[in-house]
Amino acid sequence: MKKLFSLFAVCLILLLSVNTVFAGEDTQEKYSLWFGSHYTEFSDYTKQVGKYDLGDDEFMPEFKVNYISKSSNGMFSLDGHYYDDHNVYGKVRTTVGNTFKANFKYRSMILQEGQDLLTVMEAREYLPSSGNAGGKMLTHEILDPNADYNTHRQEISSNIEAKLSNKYNMRLVVAHRSILKNGTEQKIASTHCFSCHMTSMTAQVDQTQHQFEAGIDASNNQFDLGYRFGYRVFENHATNATVNYEDAKHPVHGGAGGEFGPRMIYEDTTVEFSRYPKTEKMSHRLRLKKELGNGTVSGSAGYSKTENKYTDLSNKAYTGHLGYAFRMNDNTRMNIKVAVQKLQSDDPFIDLPTYREGATDGNTYDFDYTRYSSLDRMVSKFDAEMIKRLTPKVTLSLAAGYHMNNRDDYPVYDDGLNTKKMYGQLKVRHRKGLRYNSTLKYRYEKITDQYISGRGLFEESGHGVLEPLVDTSKWVFYFQREDLRYQDITSLPTQVHKFEWRSTYVPNNQISINMGLNAKFDKNNDLDSLEVEHTSYQPNLFISYNPNLDWTFNTGFTYTYDKSSLPVTVALFDG
Amino acid sequence: MADYENKASNMYFSTNFKATEKLRVFSTVTYYTAEGSLQEVLMPDVEDRLDGDLEDQDFDMEKIPSYSDLDYEFLSFKLGFTYKLTDAVTWSADGDYVDLKDNQGYVYGIETGSYFMVRSGFKVDF
Numbered sequence: 095m096k097k098l099f100s101l102f103a104v105c106l107i108l109l110l111s112v113n114t115v116f117a118g119e120d121t122q123e124k125y126s127l128w129f130g131s132h133y134t135e136f137s138d139y140t141k142q143v144g145k146y147d148l149g150d151d152e153f154m155p156e157f158k159v160n161y162i163s164k165s166s167n168g169m170f171s172l173d174g175h176y177y178d179d180h181n182v183y184g185k186v187r188t189t190v191g192n193t194f195k196a197n198f199k200y201r202s203m204i205l206q207e208g209q210d211l212l213t214v215m216e217a218r219e220y221l222p223s224s225g226n227a228g229g230k231m232l233t234h235e236i237l238d239p240n241a242d243y244n245t246h247r248q249e250i251s252s253n254i255e256a257k258l259s260n261k262y263n264m265r266l267v268v269a270h271r272s273i274l275k276n277g278t279e280q281k282i283a284s285t286h287c288f289s290c291h292m293t294s295m296t297a298q299v300d301q302t303q304h305q306f307e308a309g310i311d312a313s314n315n316q317f318d319l320g321y322r323f324g325y326r327v328f329e330n331h332a333t334n335a336t337v338n339y340e341d342a343k344h345p346v347h348g349g350a351g352g353e354f355g356p357r358m359i360y361e362d363t364t365v366e367f368s369r370y371p372k373t374e375k376m377s378h379r380l381r382l383k384k385e386l387g388n389g390t391v392s393g394s395a396g397y398s399k400t401e402n403k404y405t406d407l408s409n410k411a412y413t414g415h416l417g418y419a420f421r422m423n424d425n426t427r428m429n430i431k432v433a434v435q436k437l438q439s440d441d442p443f444i445d446l447p448t449y450r451e452g453a454t455d456g457n458t459y460d461f462d463y464t465r466y467s468s469l470d471r472m473v474s475k476f477d478a479e480m481i482k483r484l485t486p487k488v489t490l491s492l493a494a495g496y497h498m499n500n501r502d503d504y505p506v507y508d509d510g511l512n513t514k515k516m517y518g519q520l521k522v523r524h525r526k527g528l529r530y531n532s533t534l535k536y537r538y539e540k541i542t543d544q545y546i547s548g549r550g551l552f553e554e555s556g557h558g559v560l561e562p563l564v565d566t567s568k569w570v571f572y573f574q575r576e577d578l579r580y581q582d583i584t585s586l587p588t589q590v591h592k593f594e595w596r597s598t599y600v601p602n603n604q605i606s607i608n609m610g611l612n613a614k615f616d617k618n619n620d621l622d623s624l625e626v627e628h629t630s631y632q633p634n635l636f637i638s639y640n641p642n643l644d645w646t647f648n649t650g651f652t653y654t655y656d657k658s659s660l661p662v663t664v665a666l667f668d669g
Numbered sequence: 670m671a672d673y674e675n676k677a678s679n680m681y682f683s684t685n686f687k688a689t690e691k692l693r694v695f696s697t698v699t700y701y702t703a704e705g706s707l708q709e710v711l712m713p714d715v716e717d718r719l720d721g722d723l724e725d726q727d728f729d730m731e732k733i734p735s736y737s738d739l740d741y742e743f744l745s746f747k748l749g750f751t752y753k754l755t756d757a758v759t760w761s762a763d764g765d766y767v768d769l770k771d772n773q774g775y776v777y778g779i780e781t782g783s784y785f786m787v788r789s790g791f792k793v794d795f
Contacts, residue, residue, distance in 0.1 A: 132786055141777065644687040645685070657673070664730065
C-alpha cells in the first residue's frame, strides 16, 4: 500500500510541476476541504449488507478534498476521498493546451466474502432392499469455522497523451494500471474414494496485476493511424493451499488399498491445490482509418500471446477487421464490417500414472493423452447495417450478419464443431422534437451446430456392450462406462428472439417520463430428448418531477423475470 | 428437466429540497425483492432404453427443488442535509440504514442483517 501511495504522490508532484510551469497569468483556482467523521454499526450477518464496508462501531475520521485550477493554457484538478484505511479514492487530471493531457487515479476498496457452509454437500447411500443407510457417503468439514474472509483491492491507473509533432498530429499515448489484492479467501478441496469428503480452509491472497500500454497515433484530414503495444503480468505471491489425500481404501470396510490405490493419481500425500496461474500477456495492435469515396474505411490487425509461466502453456490470438461506412444518398447510410479471429493454444501431453499399475490380472490401462483445447477456434464475422431516414421524424435501421465459430478440435481432435449464426435486426426510431422519442428494436438469431458438451448427459445400459479389458478377466470398470454416454447437452440456444422498446416523454419543463421493456426468448430444439428454453422480460419506468427550483423528485421501478428450462443432473451413488 | 424461475423488483424514490437559502435536505428510499426457485424435477422416460434385467428406478426428487430456493428483501433508507453556516463553511450530516432479510438461506446460511451509518462534517470552500 505504501508503494502505491508513494507512486501516487510522485505522479501528483510531477503533474503539479507540469501545471506550475505552464500556468498562465489568468489562472483561477478553487478548492474545498470536507472533514468529518462517520460511525457504523452492524447487526446479525454483516457480510452481505456490509459487502464493501468493514465498519467500526466508533467514530472514524473522514476527509474529502477538491481542487481545480483553470487558465487559458490548461487545467489541473485533484479530487480525493478518505473513508477509512480500506476505502480511499484519489484522481488527478491535467491538460496543457493541446499538447499534453494526463490523469492518475487511485482507488482502494474492501470486499467481504461469505463462507460456503457446504451444508448441501452431505448425502448417504440408501439400500432399498434392507431399508438401511449404506456405507457410501459424502461428508464435509469446515476446518476454519467463523472465518472472516475479505480482500483489500487497490488500483492505480495512469493515462498520458503528449503531442510529439504538429506534422500529422503525431501523439504518444502511454497507459498503466496496477491492481493489488490482499487478504484471505475460502478454498474447498474434495478427496475421493475412501473418504468422499469436502474440506474448507482459509487461504491467503496476495495478488498483483500490472498492465502497461504504449503507442503512437497520427492523423490528418485523410487518415487516422495508430499502433499499441500491451504488456500484462499477473501473479499470486501467497503460499498455496494444500490438501492431504488419504490412502485410498474401500469406502465401506476400509480394505483393498492395493486395489484402490493404483487407481488414483494422488493418494497418501499432501499436494497444493487451487493454484493461481502466473500469466504474462504481450499484444500488438495496428489500426487505420481512411476517407475513401463518400465513406470511411477502417481496419485493424492484432496479435497477442498469453503464457502461464508455471506450466509453460501459451495461447496465441490473431485478430483483424475491415469496415466500410458510407453514405448511399442524403438519407441513407451503410456500415459493412468483416472480422476474423484465430485462437490457438498449446497442446500439452498429459502423462498420468498407469491405472492399476502392478496388477497381475492384466487389467491395466494407460490414460495418457494429448489435450487439445476447446479454446482453439477460427471466428469469422460479417455484419451489415443500413440506416435510413424515412421522414424527418422517423429513422429505420436494418441489420443482418453471418458469424462462424469453427472449433478445430472440439469435441474430437480434427473433427470439431462449426457453429454458425445468422441474424436479422429491425430498429425504428420516432422523434417528435424534444418532447417525445421512441425506439423499437427486434432481433432474430438462428444458430446451427451450437456448442455442446463433448460428453453425453446420460448412460445407455451397459449390458452386452462393454467388454473386459482383457480376455482373461470378467471385470468391467467404471471408466469404461464413458463409452455408453449419449444425449447432447447444452444450455445455449439455436433460436433467439429479442425485443426492446424505449420511450421518453417530456410534457413540460417539470416532468420527464422514461419507460421501456427488454424481452428475450430463446430455445434449443436440436437436442434429442431435452428442450432448453429461456424467457426473460424487464419492464421499467422512471419519472423525474421538478415542480420548482426548490424541489426535485425522482422515482423508478424495474421488474425482472427470468425463466430457464434446463436439464438437471442428480448425482447418484454406485455409478 | 426442471424450470428455474427468478423474479426481482426494484423501486426507489428520492427527493431533494431546498428549504431555505442555507438549508438543503435530501433523502432516498430503495426497496428490492428477489426470489429464485427451482420447479419440479421431471426425469426423462428411459423405458425404451432398458436392456436385460435392468429396471427403471423411480427416484424421489421431491426435495431437490428446495435446495435452490432464494428469497431476499432489501430496504435502504438515506436521509441528510447541508446547512450553509457562512459563505465559506457548510455543515452536513447524513445517515444510511440498510436492512436485508433473507427468508431462505442457502450457500452462506441465513444472510439477514442490517447496517447503520451516520456521518457529519464541515466543508470549507477556499
